[in-house]
Amino acid sequence: MKYVPLVWAAIMRKPTRAVLTLLSVMIAFTLFGLTIGMNATFTKLKAEARDDRLFAFSRFGGTLSVGMERQIESIPGVALATSSNNLFGYIQDPKNRVFVQMNDENTAKIYPEWPITAQQWQMVRDNRRGVLVSRSQADRWHLKVGDTFTVIAPVQKKADGTTNWTLQVVAITPDFFPLMAGYMFGNYDYMDKARLLSDQGKTGVFRIKLSDPSRSAAIAEDIENKFANSSTPLQSLTEKAAYDVTSNTGMDIAAVDREIALAGMFMVLFLTANGIAQAVRERFAEFATLKTIGFSDWGVIGLVFAEAAIPCLLGAGLGVGLAEVLASIIPRFVPPGQGVPVPTMTMTVLAWAVACAALVALASSALPALRLKRMDIATALSGR
Amino acid sequence: MLRQIFIVTALNFRSLVGRFWQSMVIVVGLAATIAVMLSMLSLSTGMREAYAKAGDPDRAIVVSKGADQEGQSAITRADAPVIADAPGIAKDKDGKPLADRGLNSGVPVLRKDGSKGFTTMRGLADKGQGVRPELHIVAGRMFQPGKRELIVGLGAQAMFQHMQIGDKVILPAGQWPIVGVFATGDLLEGQLLGDTETMLAALHKTSYNSVLVRLTSPNALDTFKKALTTNPALSVTVERHSDWYKRVGDQSTFVLALLGYVVGAVMAVGALFGCLNTMYAAVSVRGREIATLRALGYGAFPVAVSVILEAILLAVTGALLGAFIAWALNDGKQSMFGAMVFHLSVSRAQFELAVTWATVVALLGGILPSIRAARRPVVEALRAT
Numbered sequence: 001m002k003y004v005p006l007v008w009a010a011i012m013r014k015p016t017r018a019v020l021t022l023l024s025v026m027i028a029f030t031l032f033g034l035t036i037g038m039n040a041t042f043t044k045l046k047a048e049a050r051d052d053r054l055f056a057f058s059r060f061g062g063t064l065s066v067g068m069e070r071q072i073e074s075i076p077g078v079a080l081a082t083s084s085n086n087l088f089g090y091i092q093d094p095k096n097r098v099f100v101q102m103n104d105e106n107t108a109k110i111y112p113e114w115p116i117t118a119q120q121w122q123m124v125r126d127n128r129r130g131v132l133v134s135r136s137q138a139d140r141w142h143l144k145v146g147d148t149f150t151v152i153a154p155v156q157k158k159a160d161g162t163t164n165w166t167l168q169v170v171a172i173t174p175d176f177f178p179l180m181a182g183y184m185f186g187n188y189d190y191m192d193k194a195r196l197l198s199d200q201g202k203t204g205v206f207r208i209k210l211s212d213p214s215r216s217a218a219i220a221e222d223i224e225n226k227f228a229n230s231s232t233p234l235q236s237l238t239e240k241a242a243y244d245v246t247s248n249t250g251m252d253i254a255a256v257d258r259e260i261a262l263a264g265m266f267m268v269l270f271l272t273a274n275g276i277a278q279a280v281r282e283r284f285a286e287f288a289t290l291k292t293i294g295f296s297d298w299g300v301i302g303l304v305f306a307e308a309a310i311p312c313l314l315g316a317g318l319g320v321g322l323a324e325v326l327a328s329i330i331p332r333f334v335p336p337g338q339g340v341p342v343p344t345m346t347m348t349v350l351a352w353a354v355a356c357a358a359l360v361a362l363a364s365s366a367l368p369a370l371r372l373k374r375m376d377i378a379t380a381l382s383g384r
Numbered sequence: 385m386l387r388q389i390f391i392v393t394a395l396n397f398r399s400l401v402g403r404f405w406q407s408m409v410i411v412v413g414l415a416a417t418i419a420v421m422l423s424m425l426s427l428s429t430g431m432r433e434a435y436a437k438a439g440d441p442d443r444a445i446v447v448s449k450g451a452d453q454e455g456q457s458a459i460t461r462a463d464a465p466v467i468a469d470a471p472g473i474a475k476d477k478d479g480k481p482l483a484d485r486g487l488n489s490g491v492p493v494l495r496k497d498g499s500k501g502f503t504t505m506r507g508l509a510d511k512g513q514g515v516r517p518e519l520h521i522v523a524g525r526m527f528q529p530g531k532r533e534l535i536v537g538l539g540a541q542a543m544f545q546h547m548q549i550g551d552k553v554i555l556p557a558g559q560w561p562i563v564g565v566f567a568t569g570d571l572l573e574g575q576l577l578g579d580t581e582t583m584l585a586a587l588h589k590t591s592y593n594s595v596l597v598r599l600t601s602p603n604a605l606d607t608f609k610k611a612l613t614t615n616p617a618l619s620v621t622v623e624r625h626s627d628w629y630k631r632v633g634d635q636s637t638f639v640l641a642l643l644g645y646v647v648g649a650v651m652a653v654g655a656l657f658g659c660l661n662t663m664y665a666a667v668s669v670r671g672r673e674i675a676t677l678r679a680l681g682y683g684a685f686p687v688a689v690s691v692i693l694e695a696i697l698l699a700v701t702g703a704l705l706g707a708f709i710a711w712a713l714n715d716g717k718q719s720m721f722g723a724m725v726f727h728l729s730v731s732r733a734q735f736e737l738a739v740t741w742a743t744v745v746a747l748l749g750g751i752l753p754s755i756r757a758a759r760r761p762v763v764e765a766l767r768a769t
Contacts (some may be wrong), residue, residue, distance in 0.1 A: 017661055024657035031650050059492055060556060060587055228554045231588070235492050237500065244499070251721065256424070260647060263416040264654065270412040271658045274405055278665065 007306045010279070017275065022311050022318075024271055028264035029319025029353055030326070035257035036352055037323060037343030042254055045178050045243040045341065052213035053110060055242055056081075056206040056223055059233040063202035068227070068234075075226060077212035077219040082106040083203035085191055087165060089153030091141060098141070098151055100131060100167065104188040110209045115174045116185075123170040128190040130170035136331075137182035138172045145169050158194045165191070178243070180342045181331040206234075216240075245341065265356055268312075273364040276308045280368035287372055288380030301369040309361035316357035320345055388686040392677060396670075396690040397697070403669060407698050409662045413655035414702030414745065415709065418738045421648030422710035426728040428637035428644060430719065434726035435633025438570040439626030441602045443515065446595040446612065449619045453632065454488045458591040463618055467595045472608030474598045476514050482598035484511040487580045489587060491553065493544040495720075503540055505553075506572075507580030507592075515598045516568065524549045524564030529579045532586070535564040537573030539725035542718070555586050574725035596625070640721075652745055659749030663695050667757040674757055675765030684758035691757050695750030696743055703742035707735045 011018050056072065058064050063085075072081040084107055087100040108121040116132060124130040133143055143149060151165045158165070167186060175182055192200050208223075210216055220236040227234045245253055280287065287300055295303075327343040334340045400407060446467050451457035459467070468483035476482055487507030495501045510529060513519055527533035534553055541547045552559035553576065560578065567573060580592065599605055602624075609622040623631075667674070674687055711730040719728050 016664055020657045020661040020664070024654050024661070027650060027654035027657065031647065031654070059554065060489060062588075224554070229558055231556050233554050233556055235500070241500065249721065251427075251719075259423075260420050263420045264651060267413050267416045267651070267654055267658065271409050271661065274409045275661070277405065 003303060003306070007303055007310065010283070010303070010307050011310060013279075013283075018311065021271060021275055022315050025268050025311055025315025025357075026319040026322065028268045029316045029357070030322045031264045031319075032261045032316075032353055032356065033320040033323025033345055033349060034326065034343050035261045037327060037345050037349050038341065039254045039257050040346045040349050041180075041341045041344045042245050044344065044346070045245070046240065048177065049238075049240040049243040050113075050213070051216045051238060051240055052210045053239040054208040054210060054216065054220055054223070054236055055239065056208060056220075056234045056236040057204065059224075059235045062232070063199075063204055064206070064232055064234070066201050066203050068232075069206065071226065072206060072208060072223060075219065075222050077210055077215055077222075078208055079211040080106055080109060080209040082110055082207050082209075083188060083205070084207060085188060085202070085204045087151060087153050087156055087186070087191060089151040089156070089163070089165065091149060091151060096141070098137070098184065100151060100165075100184040100186045102186045102188040102191040107207060110207050115176055120171045120173060124185065124187050127168060127170055128187050129166060129168045130187060131167045132171050132173050132183075132185040133169050134173055134175045134179070134182040134184070136175050137184055138169070140182070140332075143169050143172075145172060156191070157196060157199075159196050160194075165194075177344075178341075180344075181334065181340075265360065268315075269360050269363060272308055272312060272360055273367075276304065276364045277368050279307065280304060280371065284375075284380050285382075288375060288377050291375065291377055292381065297373050300372050301365070304368055304372065305361060305365045308365045309358065312357040312361045312364075313354065316353045320350055320353050385683070385686070388682055389689050392682055392686045393690040393693050395673075395677070396694050399670065399673070400694065403666055406662050406665055406669075410655075410659045410695065410698040410746075410749075411702035411705065413658040414699045414742050415706035417648060417651035417655045418703045418706030418741065419709040419713075420651055420706075421644055421741075422707055422730050422734050422738060423714050424644035424647060425641060425734060426710065426714040426730050427719065427721065428641040429731060429734060430726050430729040431637045431640070431721065431724055432630075432633045433729050433731070434571045434724065435629045435636070436626070438572065439624070439629035440518075441624055441626045442599055443625035444597050444599055444605055444608055444622055445625050445628050446597070446620050446622050447593070449621050451621065452635065454486070454593045457593050459485070459593070459595055459620070460591045463620070464592060464595060466615070466618060467597075467612060467620070470597075470608055470611040472597075472599055472604035472611070474600045476511070480511070482511050482514045484515045484596045485509040485580050485592045486594040486596055487583050487587075487589070488593045489583070491555075491576060493540070494546060495544055498545075501544070501720075503544065504575040505534070505583070506575050506577050507583040508577055509580040512577075512580075515596050516572075518568045518570070519572075520567050521564050522567045524562075526566075527563055527578055530582060531579065532558060532560045532582055533563045534560050534576045534578045535566050536562050536576050538565060538567050539571070539573035540575060541565060543574065543720050543725050555583075556588070557586060571724060571726060574720075648741070652741060656745050656749050659695060659699065659745055660752065662698075663691060663750050663753035664756070666694065667691060667753045670757075671760065671765045675760070675762045678762050679766065688754035688758040691754035692747065692750040695746040695753075699742035699746035699749075700739055703738040704735070707738040710734075 066083050069081040069083060072078055082104050084101055084103045087102055089098060090096045091098055105125055120132055124132060141149070146169060148166060148168045151167060153163050153165055157163055210219060212219070216238045220238055223236040224234055290300055323343065324345045327345065330342050446459065447454060447457035448459055464485050468481045473481040473483055489505045490502045491505040492500060492502050521535070522538065527535050536547045547562065549562050549564065551562050553562065566577065599608060605624055612618055612620055612622050677687060678684065707730065714728045715730040717728045719726060
């Protein structure tokens with residue numbers, strides 16, 4: 001600790017160089033944070049996906065009859081099938097896009113782990129126009145409990161010909177993973193009964209709870225086969241499959257993220273290694289002086305390592321911090337309900353960043369450290 | 385002036401060898417940035433090139449007014465024959481107009497790796513092959529009109545499971561067998577084809593998505609378009625098929641390309657700081673040399689320019705290296721995104737882009753150090769170590 005002023009003075013010898021190096025390292029670690037953070041989100045999505053849940057939706061687009069619920073429940077291994085319809089629209093201005101998930105009375109049973117209490121679910125059932133609004137959405141649209149607001153949903157016509165859906169906030173509930181852009185949960189009956197008669201009794205997606213999670217993939221197949229020859233064939237996915245981004249896009253995004261982060265680290269490594277090598281070369285005589293007055297080999301090497309490590313670690317911290325800030329802004333630009341994952345800066349991400357920073361510092365100071373160890377003090381002191 | 389610039393720059397480059405590792409910082413920085421950016425862009429560029437190849441300038445597509453994609457368009461049964469009667473359409477050997485009523489739908493498929501994906505299922509009517517002479521059956525047979533049959537493209541066979549002749553595809557109210565394999569040489573090969581009218585009935589649809597016509601010549605487009613757009617009974621958009629695909633391609637790849645540019649920009653900023661760092665160091669190391677030159681009478685401007693040129697040389701070298709790496713790793717690889725099967729591309733335009741970015745970074749990273757080199761008082765610089 002007592003050598004910190006010494007190391008600091010060394011770094012600040014060329015303040016411009018120190019600042020530029022720090023900025024470069026910071027940018028590389030921002031990219032690191034965003035990419036590895038994205039991977040962390042993917043991992044978390046997969047880890048938290050339950051294998052006792054399935055989604056089923058129309059194979060060729062369009063809506064499905066709610067009556068199919070009973071048929072799905074008759075398949076062995078299925079405990080419960082529920083319906084929900086989505087209301088995509090905006091509040092006042094078309095750019096204020098919102099998405100309200102209209103659930104039926106059983107949906108709550110499918111998601112017991114969500115931080116929404118039974119009373120809160122019941123409030124939506126009791127008040128047909130009620131919605132549960134997540135904290136982030138409530139803040140965004142300045143909504144309080146009891147507020148009434150209107151969602152204009154151009155694709156969802158009501159029987160009276162308008163597209164204005166009036167909703168009332170019954171409770172503000174916490175945000176939770178994986179709904180990172182927030183959510184609004186409404187009452188399916190309200191939406192269904194207010195629509196044209198020909199549109200009623202229809203759902204967009206079935207959310208299914210299984211009683212036999214070990215056979216989830218097989219049950220998904222059974223569901224597809226049951227309706228294969230019907231007029232509305234289904235496509236069925238386990239929650240694990242639905243959250244597996246690689247299989248959904250056909251691209252190994254996690255690998256691409258790692259390669260980008262690696263490229264950034266490579267850039268930083270070169271920059272830092274060069275900087276330290278140059279610094280040691282320029283101040284060789286000074287190091288010789290330090291050795292003369294009693295610093296051990298390892299002491300001098302330690303000083304050099306610290307000189308490399310401080311900008312690296314600082315840059316890593318600032319970079320990941322900046323990545324966190326950028327990640328929190330992303331949901332504002334992404335249309336809601338699309339399920340676009342947002343990078344999260346977990347402890348793992350930070351740990352990896354620190355580890356990379358330390359490795360870069362180590363690699364950068366390795367060769368100069370060797371030179372210092374082998375130094376012939378007399379020659380070095382003479383400045384040659 | 386020019387001669388001075390030349391001499392100072394030549395001197396500069398000769399001493400570059402002595403500053404090898406510092407200079408490599410710029411080269412590596414730009415190489416990493418460009419390698420990453422072009423690798424990411426190879427996906428969107430590949431897709432755009434596949435789209436550009438798909439449309440034939442001899443053909444025109446008719447969709448309902450305002451539709452950006454075929455799936456958004458609806459051409460009624462009544463309108464289809466009106467469109468087919470318009471001037472400018474080539475005729476087949478029976479004298480009938482080569483105008484085909486088309487349908488589009490998504491269809492779920494199983495990828496080779498077991499994951500669930502989807503591709504496009506397209507309906508062809510009686511003039512389907514006439515309008516598309518590049519369509520050849522390479523195995524099995526063509527589907528019969530009125531029958532619930534499909535043919536699959538070579539690209540789809542390569543990417544998806546259960547795409548062999550005899551395999552069945554789930555459609556509403558029944559499964560349709562695959563009876564043949566086709567080739568077209570473009571992205572249509574990633575799709576399944578069937579009979580429009582049969583598909584229309586199966587999917588409970590009442591209107592077509594498009595009408596595709598073969599023009600008498602590429603110049604006939606204007607006559608054809610005018611006849612349809614001035615007809616008060618119709619509300620359609622007419623576009624040359626090649627233009628249509630180009631636009632759809634640009635729209636579909638916009639977000640992917642944007643992502644590539646954003647990541648590239650972030651890395652370029654990192655590389656920029658590295659460049660600034662290196663050039664400041666270069667200028668300070670050459671302090672005495674520059675001062676001597678100026679004492680001898682060389683102007684400050686040639687000195688400044690030589691610094692910038694050095695930055696540009698290093699940056700462009702790095703960018704070309706990075707572009708080469710991206711090219712070697714990606715170009716030509718077969719890839720898939722969503723419903724599209726195509727080849728990744730790192731084209732000449734991408735190389736040019738790399739050089740442009742490198743030059744911009746070098747300019748920004750070289751300006752300040754060059755000013756410092758030019759402004760530093762000669763006497764002070766001569767005295768510096």
